[in-house]
Amino acid sequence: MSNKYSAMRTSLRTAAIMIIFTVVFTAVMAFTYDTTRPAIEASVQEEQMRLINEVLPPDSYDNDLLADVITVAGAQALGPDDVKRVWRARKSGEPVAMILEAAAGDGYAGRIAFIVALRGDGTVIGVRVTNHKETPGLGDYIDPKKDRNKKQPWISQFEGVRWSEVDRAKWAVRKDGGTFDFHTGATISARAMTGAIARAVAFGVERADALFSAESGSKL
Known part of the structure; x- marks a missing residue:
């Protein structure tokens, strides 16, 4: 015991x-x-x-951009992921631009995440890749930090392009009969990004009213 x-x-x-x-x-x-x-x-x-x-130039808006954000669920136009964020830029209370979170699911090494800033008239202000696994020294030129052309990176060609001024079929790389340049021997990355940017811009233009009028913090 x-x-x-x-x-x-x-x-x-x-x-x-x-x-x-x-x-x-x-x-x-x-x-x-x-x-x-x-x-x-x-x-x-x-x-x-x-x-x-x-x-997006900081002087182009005067609202708290990080607070003026909504999420979009299940929008295939913005990529394969389920939920994306959309930041709304305003000046004196009036909508001036939006920044859409998007992704291409068909890069050479898979998913390429990016953001695109879009004016109210459908003009692209800028695009930046936020995450990718494209081949170093080959397909990673889609990221301006990796692009050897520092003076005019590949991604900068989308700046100033207005959705209504380019035929939808022309939102493609030149190899596919489109408008946009690509690097020889590394077409897949550019093709994936160009197509994904076109889909995101079209979504922003077509849904602009709903995106700007949604209550901050809400999910569409």
Whole structure:
């Protein structure tokens, strides 16, 4: 009985120690999360604004862009992912531009994520790739940071293009009878991006009223 009692007492002591450890560890993790969360959120917002500023001049709007955002679910025109964000830019309360989150699912190495800024008249202000796995030194020129032509990166050719001024069939690379340039030997990446940009721009133009009138924070 003595050995049995001793074993039970040891088991209870071990269980108690584990419970205490779990409680203390959880409390420490919760404290660490609460302490670091503001810095993490600030860092995320700073990165979002850095990307946004690359495609939309800060002096072109006066609203809080990160607060004036909605999400769009199940819009295949914006790519294969389920939910995308749309930031709305306004000046003196009037809509001036939107930034759409989109993706091409048919890049050479798979998904290519990007954002495109679009004026109210359907003019592309800028496009930036935000994530991709295209072949280094070959298809990654779609990202201006990787494009060797720093003076006029491939992605910059979309700037200033108005949706209504280019026939829908011409929103393609020249190899496919379209308007836009590509790099010889690396057509797939450019083709995927050009098609995805066309679909995103068409979605923004066709749904502009609904996108701008939706309540901030809502999901369409």
